[in-house]
Amino acid sequence: MNEVCFKNIDKDQCWSLTTYEASGGYSVWRKILKGEYTPEQIINELKTSGLRGRGGAGFPTGLKWSFMPRNAEGQKYIVCNSDEGEPGTCKDRDILRFNPHAVIEGMAIGSFVMDATVGYNYIRGEFIEPFDRFEGALKEAYETGLLGKNINGSEVSFDLYAHLGAGAYICGEETALLESIEGKKGQPRFKPPFPANVGLFGKPTTINNTESFASVPDIMAHGGQWFADLGVENSGGTKLFSVSGHVANPANFEVSMGMPFKDLLELAGGMRHGAKLKAVIPGGSSTPVLTAEVAMNMTMDYDGIDKAGSMLGAGSVIVMDDSTCMVEALTRLAHFYYDESCGQCTPCREGTGWLYRVLKRIMDGKGKAEDIDLLMGVQEKIMGNTICALGDAAAMPVESFLRNFRDEFEYYIEHGKSMVKG
Amino acid sequence: MLEIEIDGQLVNAEPGEMVIAVTDREGISVPRFCYHKKLSISASCRMCLVDVEGAPKPQPACSTPVADGMKIHTQNDKAKASQKAVMEFLLINHPLDCPICDQGGECELQDVAVDYGSDVSRFSEGKRIIAPSDIGPLIQTDMTRCIHCTRCVRFGSEIAGIMEMGGTGRGEDLKIEPFLKEGITSELSGNMIDVCPVGALTSKPFRYELRSWQMNSINSIARHDLVGSNLYAQTYKGNVKRLASGDNDAVNETWISDRDRFSYEGLTHDNRLLAPQIKVAGQWKEVEWDVALDFAVKGLKNNILNSRNVQKLGGLASATATTEELHLLQKLLREMGCENLDYRLNIKDLDNAIHLQSNIKLADLEHIDQAIVIGSNIRLEQPMINHRLRKAQLAGAGITTLNVKEFDFNYKTNDIIVAPNEIANTLAGVLRVLVEKSAEEVPAYLLAVTPCAQAIDIASSLLNSDKTVLILGEHVVNNAQAASIANLITEIAKLSNSLTLNLTVTANALGAQRVNFVPNSTGMNVNEMLAAEMRAFVLLDVYPEYDFHHLDEALNTLLNNDVFVISLNGFKNDLVAQYSDVMLPMAAMYETSGTHVNINHEMQSFSAAVGAPGESKPAWKILKVLADLLELPGFHYENSTQVLSEVAHQMTPVHEYDTAINLDKSTVEVETIWTHSPYHTDALLRHATSLRASKIGQINTASINAATAKSLSLSDSDTYLGVPVDITETMADQCVFISSNQATNTGAL
Amino acid sequence: MISDNAKKQIDSWIEKYPEGKQSSAVMEALKIIQKENNNQLTHDSIQAVADYLDMPGIAAAEVATFYENYNHQPVGKHIIRFCHNISCMLNGADDLISHLETKLGVKTGEVTDDGLISVKKVECLGACVGAPMFQIGDQYYENLTIDKIDKIVDGLK
Numbered sequence A: 001m002n003e004v005c006f007k008n009i010d011k012d013q014c015w016s017l018t019t020y021e022a023s024g025g026y027s028v029w030r031k032i033l034k035g036e037y038t039p040e041q042i043i044n045e046l047k048t049s050g051l052r053g054r055g056g057a058g059f060p061t062g063l064k065w066s067f068m069p070r071n072a073e074g075q076k077y078i079v080c081n082s083d084e085g086e087p088g089t090c091k092d093r094d095i096l097r098f099n100p101h102a103v104i105e106g107m108a109i110g111s112f113v114m115d116a117t118v119g120y121n122y123i124r125g126e127f128i129e130p131f132d133r134f135e136g137a138l139k140e141a142y143e144t145g146l147l148g149k150n151i152n153g154s155e156v157s158f159d160l161y162a163h164l165g166a167g168a169y170i171c172g173e174e175t176a177l178l179e180s181i182e183g184k185k186g187q188p189r190f191k192p193p194f195p196a197n198v199g200l201f202g203k204p205t206t207i208n209n210t211e212s213f214a215s216v217p218d219i220m221a222h223g224g225q226w227f228a229d230l231g232v233e234n235s236g237g238t239k240l241f242s243v244s245g246h247v248a249n250p251a252n253f254e255v256s257m258g259m260p261f262k263d264l265l266e267l268a269g270g271m272r273h274g275a276k277l278k279a280v281i282p283g284g285s286s287t288p289v290l291t292a293e294v295a296m297n298m299t300m301d302y303d304g305i306d307k308a309g310s311m312l313g314a315g316s317v318i319v320m321d322d323s324t325c326m327v328e329a330l331t332r333l334a335h336f337y338y339d340e341s342c343g344q345c346t347p348c349r350e351g352t353g354w355l356y357r358v359l360k361r362i363m364d365g366k367g368k369a370e371d372i373d374l375l376m377g378v379q380e381k382i383m384g385n386t387i388c389a390l391g392d393a394a395a396m397p398v399e400s401f402l403r404n405f406r407d408e409f410e411y412y413i414e415h416g417k418s419m420v421k422g
Numbered sequence B: 001m002l003e004i005e006i007d008g009q010l011v012n013a014e015p016g017e018m019v020i021a022v023t024d025r026e027g028i029s030v031p032r033f034c035y036h037k038k039l040s041i042s043a044s045c046r047m048c049l050v051d052v053e054g055a056p057k058p059q060p061a062c063s064t065p066v067a068d069g070m071k072i073h074t075q076n077d078k079a080k081a082s083q084k085a086v087m088e089f090l091l092i093n094h095p096l097d098c099p100i101c102d103q104g105g106e107c108e109l110q111d112v113a114v115d116y117g118s119d120v121s122r123f124s125e126g127k128r129i130i131a132p133s134d135i136g137p138l139i140q141t142d143m144t145r146c147i148h149c150t151r152c153v154r155f156g157s158e159i160a161g162i163m164e165m166g167g168t169g170r171g172e173d174l175k176i177e178p179f180l181k182e183g184i185t186s187e188l189s190g191n192m193i194d195v196c197p198v199g200a201l202t203s204k205p206f207r208y209e210l211r212s213w214q215m216n217s218i219n220s221i222a223r224h225d226l227v228g229s230n231l232y233a234q235t236y237k238g239n240v241k242r243l244a245s246g247d248n249d250a251v252n253e254t255w256i257s258d259r260d261r262f263s264y265e266g267l268t269h270d271n272r273l274l275a276p277q278i279k280v281a282g283q284w285k286e287v288e289w290d291v292a293l294d295f296a297v298k299g300l301k302n303n304i305l306n307s308r309n310v311q312k313l314g315g316l317a318s319a320t321a322t323t324e325e326l327h328l329l330q331k332l333l334r335e336m337g338c339e340n341l342d343y344r345l346n347i348k349d350l351d352n353a354i355h356l357q358s359n360i361k362l363a364d365l366e367h368i369d370q371a372i373v374i375g376s377n378i379r380l381e382q383p384m385i386n387h388r389l390r391k392a393q394l395a396g397a398g399i400t401t402l403n404v405k406e407f408d409f410n411y412k413t414n415d416i417i418v419a420p421n422e423i424a425n426t427l428a429g430v431l432r433v434l435v436e437k438s439a440e441e442v443p444a445y446l447l448a449v450t451p452c453a454q455a456i457d458i459a460s461s462l463l464n465s466d467k468t469v470l471i472l473g474e475h476v477v478n479n480a481q482a483a484s485i486a487n488l489i490t491e492i493a494k495l496s497n498s499l500t501l502n503l504t505v506t507a508n509a510l511g512a513q514r515v516n517f518v519p520n521s522t523g524m525n526v527n528e529m530l531a532a533e534m535r536a537f538v539l540l541d542v543y544p545e546y547d548f549h550h551l552d553e554a555l556n557t558l559l560n561n562d563v564f565v566i567s568l569n570g571f572k573n574d575l576v577a578q579y580s581d582v583m584l585p586m587a588a589m590y591e592t593s594g595t596h597v598n599i600n601h602e603m604q605s606f607s608a609a610v611g612a613p614g615e616s617k618p619a620w621k622i623l624k625v626l627a628d629l630l631e632l633p634g635f636h637y638e639n640s641t642q643v644l645s646e647v648a649h650q651m652t653p654v655h656e657y658d659t660a661i662n663l664d665k666s667t668v669e670v671e672t673i674w675t676h677s678p679y680h681t682d683a684l685l686r687h688a689t690s691l692r693a694s695k696i697g698q699i700n701t702a703s704i705n706a707a708t709a710k711s712l713s714l715s716d717s718d719t720y721l722g723v724p725v726d727i728t729e730t731m732a733d734q735c736v737f738i739s740s741n742q743a744t745n746t747g748a749l
Numbered sequence C: 001m002i003s004d005n006a007k008k009q010i011d012s013w014i015e016k017y018p019e020g021k022q023s024s025a026v027m028e029a030l031k032i033i034q035k036e037n038n039n040q041l042t043h044d045s046i047q048a049v050a051d052y053l054d055m056p057g058i059a060a061a062e063v064a065t066f067y068e069n070y071n072h073q074p075v076g077k078h079i080i081r082f083c084h085n086i087s088c089m090l091n092g093a094d095d096l097i098s099h100l101e102t103k104l105g106v107k108t109g110e111v112t113d114d115g116l117i118s119v120k121k122v123e124c125l126g127a128c129v130g131a132p133m134f135q136i137g138d139q140y141y142e143n144l145t146i147d148k149i150d151k152i153v154d155g156l157k
């Protein structure tokens, strides 16, 4: 446990440069400054490590970095996604608070690989404490001569800035995030072109999640194989799981990929008050909900959760006990997507409101028998038809809640009240 | 060239093309709302989703680039399911008030809904309603109908060059609206009506009038400027009800200016002259046409023909007339032996008149890499030409302006502010640099010229660019060195290999030149006529207080009891009524057939969209009958096309003019430049109520800088020549720039 | 309209972005102006920010109305932003919000009579393992209980 992003978490002033360097921090970056690495080496190491994007989509980081036209003329950018807004997710906040230098070093390494001499860390607007920590770390790094132009007389330059959001979940979507840095509404761009070709300010850009970046320095320091071996096939390394909901000890846990869910639940102190597990959302609110039975037989890695019928997502494990009204839970999630839809594309703008209103009506005791089919129909019409994945994110919970807990919805419609809460 | 397969059919495509461009070319219909061929792609409405083999999700045709061997299905179950889904979403919050919507019958949503919508909406949650808002006199909004396609927003930021509309709020609360309290102000704003696929943005003057299918649509040409934008006049029961832009990439692409779009309102203004009138014993009397024409002929005979003093006859026309009308009037006069004719009524000194070629095509303007604009607020004065320059600038061209005032451009310019009497000198500086760079000898008139820093900059920008254009605007027409300025520009163009664009003439002035509506050496020009003892005039569409530079002299001459004046006008005018003896009501724009020569030197012909109101008649017919009654030969025309073919068979006249350059400065203490504000340049515009109410229509300022204001003892609350003073530091010294929606202040200039 | 102090702060943000991309600073500029203006944005203040950053007013208005952290209606000196998303809900956020409403005598969205506090229900603030939680100003308060809330709220002035 706690071997990579959180390895210093128990130390005093774990966010300071001193602590970070004492545990080997910036050793990779210093080597790069001395010319001891080539970009290809780093990409290969990353590929070996099996690191996959921790922002939700799980795209192999090494491969992503190799897409950047490193040798193209002109400015290129590297951007860190610390927008963290998916319900259930709260790991990047802790990385920023407790290990900001790992993010900086990870980004610096990436900047070298991709020849992106300027970087931005997009931190969600509410994260003032993490922002201050990150700014503090940046200051330390600049003062120590780890950032800037022609650092230590080398050929390498890297300037890194923090950008603050202002409250919009959609800015976690990478192209909406770029729009937001450009001072616009966070409306996702359609792809192609992809950011690697036309990104921030129209320049080639790579975007990774905070945890992805924070994992890079240790991967490079200990070798890709070391990281891969921490995890399982197809899911290298450790992963931060934010376990929240009805558990005795909700917290972020950095554990090896492939850990059985029931062990993770154990780590989180088990079910609160010994209640019975009813459902688990394993990867953040947009990933399909699983029944207790399925969850208890699942391992926490990409393939394991996939096999169980959901997704690892951002590793945000929301645990629900049998006091939970699934109609209420879904309505709350539907409200979230309705509230956070950017409004740009038709299915999401119109469909998320429709879903929410039907659910709300059911909650108000005015459900109709045909509402379940209606909800299924609407979610199906959103799915796959939108510019970005928010549409899918809004549709998937509806589908999975209705599929797994249909009886609760039928009961609510028929009786005008919750089967669980009465 | 690649090959792709669409619905089983093999078609060719260019690399980089979007699927929708291919389907459009092939006539395969793919529904769409946000896509517009002249706007950037937003891919947000999702209506154009098609099935691309191998892609897990349906792909938007508007933003999916073609790839060799791609197989696309626009009609299979997967594509149809997505399209129907999007349609259903679009309709849940749409009011479905088609029966009372102005877009009814030409609504893209309605059209597509018929094909894709399901009849029963399962949506029963209550529709979104957006409170109405007023965005100005030209565009009516009903945002409850908006489908958020953002075409209007993109039009603003990409084409109009000012982002006025935007999408505020997010999600379902996304609302398309302007931010400014004054609403929409762009000179191209009406195009939003055309791009809006639904009835959210409609024409305010047209509101609630009619359904599109009740109207006839006739191709026509706008005639307020040198562009001659192509458009459709939509008519109903003999009235023009609405204008919509037409497509012509060589002229106006697919846009028209607000000036062109809304001027038709003037056609039905109460002030139209509807019946022929003659003045008997100082009293006006409405009469039949034959009586009026008889009266006119008698007047001409009594005053001119019988006494054989045809040199005391003059013919003056406004450049808004059609080429045919101008041709017939000059022919009529010349057949009588009269060589006194002119259309250049606004020129102070015709010995100092501008002669400058226009030798660049509109479409080429967007490919230049350096333009020098001299004496023009080109954005408001020539909106469609400005649009081309803007495109050039966005593509990297440098635009330098040499003006007496800093104007508000919708692209980046390098503004050089100079007093009117410094323009020639500055250009002389440019020329001197160019002459020195070439091997040529420095001509005498340049010997005393020391190029200023700005002149050196201009010269080097011209030398360092490939495709350059020099544009001369209307502010210099009456500059004390107007002719020299034009000649300097011609010289600069030669040495810098630049093209030139002469915007000092406008409307159909090129048509007037084509039919030689200027006197030869034996005749008198307008200013000479006004100073001579005349006995008769034929005036074609002249409104004295707006058209004559020398208004006092004009009135002096015309009001003389011994002068017999025949006026052809579309609108009533008090001064015209005072000095005329006969008033013949003529058809206005869209009421007559004719031809307009645009800046591309293209003759663009149009037919009448509607009949002329009341007793008024097309001027070409009036002139033809007048000629017949005068028993002049060669007027056996049956239609205006025959007149045009006569023009076409004539040689374009070539005039010698003075190419001398004289750099003596004027000695006037404070120079005044008077221009008609953009929506007051001709009689039809002056009667177009909604345009007049718009922000541009309200422009009426005498701009002056603080120092000059002080020297004239003027403050912000004063008027100058009757025009409200605006003290601004963006003005050059020792001059006043007037852009006015009033008539020229009598005798003041 | 924009104080010198605010200008200085905005300028320090502008410096982070490439030349000519000053509108990237609009989100912070709006926050800075909002803070100086009773936590609220007005039409004129949005225009002032737009002018300062040389961008169209409507573009600044789009931003000001898109993001959740800007207020266009009067709010309290302190805004309690109470998360009511899933993890907080599972941990009793709804009851706590009711408690807070009763305690303050306002509904969510309203301001207390003395103008000191307003309550707003917000979506996930990214502190789910500390649920239930709310944010006041720059500060997060986690693992809330009725007692804890009372203490925090009573300490606001």
Ligand SMILES: Cc1cc2nc3c(=O)[nH]c(=O)nc-3n(C[C@H](O)[C@H](O)[C@H](O)COP(=O)(O)O)c2cc1C
Pocket (backbone or CB within 6 Å): A052, A053, A054, A055, A056, A057, A058, A059, A061, A081, A082, A083, A084, A085, A086, A169, A170, A171, A172, A173, A174, A175, A207, A208, A209, A210, A212, A213, A388, A389, A390, A393
């Ligand atoms: C609606 C939506 C919200 C997202 N939110 C986040 C987020 O808060 N943080 C994040 O890292 N990625 C988020 N993503 C994923 C990003 O688009 C992107 O895939 C990710 O930042 C890439 O980094 P990675 O490869 O390191 O995972 C979101 C995606 C969508 C569609």
Ligand code: SF4
Pocket (backbone or CB within 6 Å): B145, B146, B147, B148, B149, B150, B151, B152, B153, B176, B195, B196, B197, B198, B200, B201
């Ligand atoms: S007003 Fe019309 S053009 Fe503008 S977004 Fe709405 S539907 Fe599209």
Ligand code: FES
Pocket (backbone or CB within 6 Å): B031, B032, B033, B034, B035, B042, B043, B044, B045, B046, B047, B048, B049, B060, B061, B062, B063
């Ligand atoms: S036309 Fe393609 S998404 Fe709108």
